[in-house]
Amino acid sequence: MLGLPRPEVIVFLSAVLIHLAAAIVGILQLLSGGQKYKHFLSPLISLAVALEAVILIFRAVELKAIPLTGLFESMIVLTIVFGLIYLFFSIAIVQVWFGSLMAWVILTMIIMAGIVARPASEPDALAATPWAIAHGITMILGGASITFATASAFLSLLGRGKLKRKEVMQVLGKVPNIERLERMNLIGVRVGFVLLTIGLLSGFGLASMLGTGVVAWLADVKVVSIIVAWILLGIILVSNRMLLLKGKMRAYLTAAAFVLVLFAILGVTILGATQHDFTR
Amino acid sequence: MKIIVLGLNHKSAPIDIREKLAFDAADTIRALRQLKDRFREAEFVLLSTCNRVEIYSAYEGMEGAVAETIAKFLSEFHDVALEDFQDFLYVLDDEDAVKHLLTVASSLDSMVVGEAQIIGQVKESYKLACTAKSTGKVLNRLFHCAFATSKTVHTNTSISSGRVSIAGIAVELAMQLFADISAAKVVVIGAGEMGELLVRHLLHVGCKSITVVNRSYEHGLNVARRYGVKARRWEELTGQLIGANVAIASAATQDYLFKKGSLKKIMDNRRDRALLIIDIAVPRNFEPAVNEIENVYLYSIDELSEAAEQNRKAREEDITKGMQIIYENVNEFMDWFKVKDIGPLVGQIREKFAEIGQSELKRFFVGARQEASCKEVMEAMVDRIVNKLLHCVIRNVNVVAKKHGPAEAAKLADSIVRQAEKITAELDNEENVQ
Numbered sequence: 073m074l075g076l077p078r079p080e081v082i083v084f085l086s087a088v089l090i091h092l093a094a095a096i097v098g099i100l101q102l103l104s105g106g107q108k109y110k111h112f113l114s115p116l117i118s119l120a121v122a123l124e125a126v127i128l129i130f131r132a133v134e135l136k137a138i139p140l141t142g143l144f145e146s147m148i149v150l151t152i153v154f155g156l157i158y159l160f161f162s163i164a165i166v167q168v169w170f171g172s173l174m175a176w177v178i179l180t181m182i183i184m185a186g187i188v189a190r191p192a193s194e195p196d197a198l199a200a201t202p203w204a205i206a207h208g209i210t211m212i213l214g215g216a217s218i219t220f221a222t223a224s225a226f227l228s229l230l231g232r233g234k235l236k237r238k239e240v241m242q243v244l245g246k247v248p249n250i251e252r253l254e255r256m257n258l259i260g261v262r263v264g265f266v267l268l269t270i271g272l273l274s275g276f277g278l279a280s281m282l283g284t285g286v287v288a289w290l291a292d293v294k295v296v297s298i299i300v301a302w303i304l305l306g307i308i309l310v311s312n313r314m315l316l317l318k319g320k321m322r323a324y325l326t327a328a329a330f331v332l333v334l335f336a337i338l339g340v341t342i343l344g345a346t347q348h349d350f351t352r
Numbered sequence: 353m354k355i356i357v358l359g360l361n362h363k364s365a366p367i368d369i370r371e372k373l374a375f376d377a378a379d380t381i382r383a384l385r386q387l388k389d390r391f392r393e394a395e396f397v398l399l400s401t402c403n404r405v406e407i408y409s410a411y412e413g414m415e416g417a418v419a420e421t422i423a424k425f426l427s428e429f430h431d432v433a434l435e436d437f438q439d440f441l442y443v444l445d446d447e448d449a450v451k452h453l454l455t456v457a458s459s460l461d462s463m464v465v466g467e468a469q470i471i472g473q474v475k476e477s478y479k480l481a482c483t484a485k486s487t488g489k490v491l492n493r494l495f496h497c498a499f500a501t502s503k504t505v506h507t508n509t510s511i512s513s514g515r516v517s518i519a520g521i522a523v524e525l526a527m528q529l530f531a532d533i534s535a536a537k538v539v540v541i542g543a544g545e546m547g548e549l550l551v552r553h554l555l556h557v558g559c560k561s562i563t564v565v566n567r568s569y570e571h572g573l574n575v576a577r578r579y580g581v582k583a584r585r586w587e588e589l590t591g592q593l594i595g596a597n598v599a600i601a602s603a604a605t606q607d608y609l610f611k612k613g614s615l616k617k618i619m620d621n622r623r624d625r626a627l628l629i630i631d632i633a634v635p636r637n638f639e640p641a642v643n644e645i646e647n648v649y650l651y652s653i654d655e656l657s658e659a660a661e662q663n664r665k666a667r668e669e670d671i672t673k674g675m676q677i678i679y680e681n682v683n684e685f686m687d688w689f690k691v692k693d694i695g696p697l698v699g700q701i702r703e704k705f706a707e708i709g710q711s712e713l714k715r716f717f718v719g720a721r722q723e724a725s726c727k728e729v730m731e732a733m734v735d736r737i738v739n740k741l742l743h744c745v746i747r748n749v750n751v752v753a754k755k756h757g758p759a760e761a762a763k764l765a766d767s768i769v770r771q772a773e774k775i776t777a778e779l780d781n782e783e784n785v786q
Binding site: 231240247318 | 649662
């Protein structure tokens with residue numbers, strides 16, 4: 073959070089504290105087993121989402137443009153997306169694990185956003201082009217989809233492992249249905265693959281527009297990471313179709329794709345090893 | 353006013369007695385209307401389920417033994433001799449009756465504690481009573497209190513989750529692994545009693561494809577026909593396992609039917625789809641090492657018993673927590689019940705105090721003062737004084753009602769009204785003299 077304006081710092085820290093409170097409520101909910109704490113989660117997450125939107129509004133006012141080019145802003149948008157997913161699905165999904173899990177996923181994301189927080193910087197004129205907009209949106213949504221697929225895969229591995237070890241009471245009613253988790257994993261992989269495909273194609277379109285050439289971009293670590301993640305997702309889909317892939321292996325490959333995407337978003341940017349920067 | 357419940361349930365009466373006294377919806381409405389015709393001032397709600405028949409009543413001034421009257425009514429309505437069932441009846445009144453209803457509605461008195469059906473049945477019985485116009489102020493409030501209590505108990509405890517029987521745990525395991533239990537294929541190896549119990553549980557949760565495979569095909573076929581499921585010959589067992597999602601092993605054998613090696617070959621033919629094996633046979637039908645095969649989940653009777661026992665302990669804690677919630681709500685309802693009859697008397701006190709205020713104002717605003725500009729202001733001031741004094745009096749009447757009962761509170765309120773009437777009469781006399 074180096075160099076952020078004070079109002080932004082205050083709003084951001086408030087959002088973090090609220091997400092922390094929601095995560096604690098999530099734990100209490102899992103321990104109590106009942107729905108006593110469910111009524112606290114939705115208001116907490118709604119409030120946090122509202123505060124995150126305020127940060128984006130601050131930035132939009134400062135930049136006089138849509139604030140989506142910086143990594144911090146992208147992470148904030150992802151956090152808002154997950155918050156809205158929770159608020160929307162919590163109406164239908166009554167099991168206590170859903171709220172508890174989502175609270176912790178969102179907390180992790182906001183902390184990651186805090187790690188990469190930088191002051192707002194003006195976007196390059198390039199950022200306003202259709203190729204860039206399409207690229208940005210599909211990559212963010214693709215990342216969200218892969219995160220969702222990985223969370224499902226993780227839970228299914230967790231559930232299977234505990235059932236194998238006969239830890240029945242830690243699974244029944246606490247972990248979602250295993251077959252359903254594997255279906256959700258597959259849906260996440262499919263949607264993520266489609267979005268990454270569009271994202272990569274729009275990225276190549278952007279490269280062509282810049283006249284830099286596709287090959288030059290293939291030397292960029294961020295681009296390579298995303299391409300490898302995309303290939304992994306493709307392998308999952310093809311192997312699954314040909315019934316070559318077992319449930320566990322699919323989960324591990326999904327996790328590997330997620331790690332690559334995370335590296336592409338966070339690691340590469342923190343290490344400064346990319347030219348993938350649309351700010352001035 | 354008193355509240356009473358009279359009835360019988362699965363704990364007090366056998367099923368053949370309960371069957372004779374059961375009511376369907378039409379009978380319920382008819383019975384309630386007959387009761388209301390006979391006892392116009394009383395309120396009635398009739399709850400009839402497969403496990404209980406109960407009549408709730410709130411009444412005042414009903415002559416004779418009310419419980420006996422209601423029991424005789426049941427006997428006449430169903431044309432069943434009173435002697436056949438009166439030993440199975442229970443009667444509870446006032447606080448006990450309120451506690452009983454709240455316990456029933458929260459499913460803590462059910463055959464399967466925590467079951468979700470009972471609150472729907474209680475709501476339905478209340479709805480029928482409203483249709484028959486047999487409820488009133490007291491039972492309306494009581495039943496709404498029961499609905500709210502049930503919701504609080506289910507929200508604040510895990511009473512409705514967690515099975516406590518081996519069969520229940522086995523079914524939960526299947527539902528944990530497979531998204532659609534109704535589409536899951538189940539093969540039952542052996543046609544023993546425990547296997548039949550599991551079949552019943554699986555049918556209850558909607559499982560449609562169950563196949564019984566028994567050494568004696570005829571016995572297996574008999575069991576299959578009893579439950580409307582399929583039967584296959586013993587020789588087809590391996591083929592059935594290849595296609596199954598769940599295998600229930602309850603065959604009487606001295607040796608393992610399947611060891612790790614043989615089951616591995618079956619799993620290779622299944623393209624690694626998950627297989628849940630519930631081995632409830634003693635001695636076991638499946639070698640324990642079978643659990644090491646990927647996508648195989650083997651549970652023996654001991655492991656299921658342990659899980660059921662853990663659930664039972666958790667359920668006991670939840671029952672204690674649930675009863676605490678019920679006691680709190682019973683106390684709240686009884687507080688209201690004790691003071692509710694004071695309402696009309698409080699109204700009279702209010703009326704008399706207002707009369708005293710008006711009389712004094714009338715005495716003051718005579719002659720030239722009648723047109724005084726401060727008249728309205730003074731009337732408002734007197735109203736405020738009267739209301740504040742009234743508030744103190746009413747609070748004390750309510751305290752007496754809670755501590756010493758409605759009868760004492762009624763005596764106090766009555767004495768206040770008479771004294772206020774005396775003061776008003778004296779004021780009127782003075783006015784007449786003037």
